[in-house]
Amino acid sequence: MNRYPLWKYVLVAIALVLGLVYTLPNFFGESPAVQVSSAKATLKVDEKTRERVASTLRSASIENSGIFLDSNGVKVRLLNADSQLQAKDLLEKQFNPDPTDPQYVVALNLLSSSPQWLTNLHALPMYLGLDLRGGVHFLLQVDMKGALTKRLDSISGDLRSLLRDKNVRHAGITREGERLTIRFRDGDTRAKARIVLEDNQSDLLLADQGEGDDLKLVATLKPEAIKRIQEFAVKQNMTTLSNRINELGVAEPVIAQQGADRIVVQLPGVQDTAKAKDILGRTATLEIRMVEETAGALEAAQAGQVPFGTELYVERGGLPLLVRKQVVLTGDRLTDAQPGFDNQTHEPAVHLTLDSAGARIFKDVTRDNVGKRMAIVLIEKGKGEVVTAPVIRAEIGGGRVQISGRMSTMEANDTALLLRAGSLAAPMEIIEERAIGPSLGAENIKKGFHSTMWGFAAIAVFMIAYYVLFGLVSVIALAANLLFLVALLSLLQATLTLPGIAAIALALGMAIDANVLINERIREELRNGSTPQLAIHTGYERAFGTILDSNITTLIAGIALLIFGSGPVRGFAVVHCLGILTSLFSAVVVSRALINLIYGNRRKIESLAIGQIWKPGNTANVAAK
């Protein structure tokens, strides 16, 4: 009756082993490391960089315990904090010979020191939240109205040239708030304009207004167009932000969208909020200029004599390039840049969209310069960088530009990203800021850990004193619960915060309820005269329904918190919900498996070690043991 089939024992054993494996990385702690990542989006960190790091360290005979390449860059794990600083200085010197123009970000970091075989199993330690490791947190609100008016302004320019091209005479286009008003003198023209606009501007909703000789056509953006513009604005702002944050030398920045119009930026380890804010708020500009191709000019420039009115740049491929100072177009005229493919050759390409004024200028310039090269320059902090320098093959009108040729899909993606990265699509405002010092973080970990530990100890002592062997089993089940919870959190790579630790503690405090229910039921069955085996069986069976019901109501509260909570509450809710699920398994299945192992195979049991059972009516207390 109280025997589990073998598969159930195996299941419990496997769960425990998995729990142990995925919890393990959290115990190894972190060792000092240095991270080298690219400071510029035009620079890729790859296998070569890794080798360069390795050889640099080897030449200075700084010992390390591993050099890894991942999506963030090259990470070197070092033996102690001293060699970490040494290595950082050395790498900084080697990778950024010119400190005023850093090519790479060389940052101090911490790497998990768990052994490689664990890392290969994707068993990684939990990620610590800012309140536990120190750092800055910003919540930025993207001004969606700003994004829309910016777009409407550019549309109004488009409308003007469109109507001019089609010979439709209007009496002025104005933007009032979030709508555009086009005035006409007579109804026929308006009708004509309407047809033209409907054919060419699919994003607009048109409505007739006005009477007599003051006729109006009011254009508003369609809801789906608004949605698209807003999504684009948030994406572009995030791209721009991540480019800028690279400069701060943060090892693992978090840039994430929150809700429809907010961006969370978390910079672990950063203390200087002022500098961080400067960098977040800065704008970069994109410029399109012509390449100076006069014979001999480039050679002269390389020799140190840069011709008047030009600047010397290095292209992404490493080739020198002489670019005129005169600006043809600025990034403001660029409304979009997307990676894609050439329609005919199917080569990777970047598609640019210019606004109407930009398109006009671009048409003129390309007509006059067929066969020459133009350079697209990204200027940040007063320093320019050539993103790409394509050859003009033909006159390009209509504002749709395609750059293609000798480009991999990857390069097309990067170029498009860089072209978009120039400026923010919409203004942003910091609406929440949190900075936590590193000492406070360490203290928070200690406090959270201590409260969980002492609470657990108190519960364990009480349970064992009160329920004896069954109490011990309950405590083991509770420990298994903790193991599963931490393993699950590590597996999901959830961010652990102080409220999260509180939720772990609370989950344990609540999870014991299930075992108390079971143990009380078993005692009750014994009191009513059941045999020990039967008491175990019915005790577990009857308690299960109650446990399920009571956990589901708790889960409902947890899910509500998960849906509506933000920030710290969310962290709490995630752990709370997971804790309920793991406690169902550990309190019912794991503890039952243990009890079955202990009692299930005995044919005849005199009594259960569940503490004293008091029976009403008996003058002498009947001890169960």
Added chain:
Amino acid sequence: MEFFRIRKDIPFMRHALVFNVISLLTFLLAVFFLFSRGLHLSVEFTGGTLIELNYSQAANLEKLREGLGKAGYSDFSVQNFGSSQDVLIRLPLRADQNTTRIGESVLQALNAETPGASLRRVEFVGPQVGKELAENGALALLLVVIGIVVYLAFRFEWRFSVSAIIANLHDVIIILGFFAFFQWEFSLSVLAAVLAVLGYSVNESVVVFDRVRETFRKVRGLTTPQVLDHAITSTISRTIITHGSTQMMVLSMLLFGGETLYYFALALTIGICFGIYSSVLVASPLVMWLGVSREQFVRPKKQIEGANEDGAVV
């Protein structure tokens, strides 16, 4: 060890009215304080700036206030936080100022007056965020209430779900009442604690109701109050032990968790204490008064047409 040696069912229901009157009075008192004093909301809800500083010696609060006053701040509060070396400064939102720069400028102003401060924590919350948090909190509460009512109505009976939710909502109000009365800081984590308590103490009612249902089905010839008495008596040992265990954990947080977890643990403590009381001694009488009876739990026997008295058919 056996704490509870109960010979007979304790006649809880005989005193049902007393329990509910006590409960009602506490509730009214809580509501009164909630309205008269209001909650002391944290920066997260009101918006504003919070700066935590650490000095190497005991901080001179007077000088700090002076320094802030000189720098042109008003309405600020400066207080010790945990120890005499730690200082917490609160600044309200000001429309005329670039709020995002407050942290730095305050530190500058203070460094001129009392050098040697190290910044432990800065929190700035804009006005939009606070309002949203309050709204989301209310929505979460509503969702929990609806979810629990629906679930209990589905698993038990509408009478149970209604009484459980009344009893437990009244716990929530009482926790809020405590926070209003003592002017403890009501922060986001306290809100989380309140909602967790709601889910947790419904547990309690569920356990009792589960027993009520079982007793109705199994034991014949008991009146409704007797059934309730029996259910409460037979679960009381579990109730006390479970809550005691949870409270041990919460107490540990209260003692070792530091300032950040202090109010969180406090809200839980109040919630647990009142949770026991209300979900057992308030919810059960409500169920009784709502007219729960045995018939609602015993499935009526299927009548098969043409069957004889024994219900036998071939």
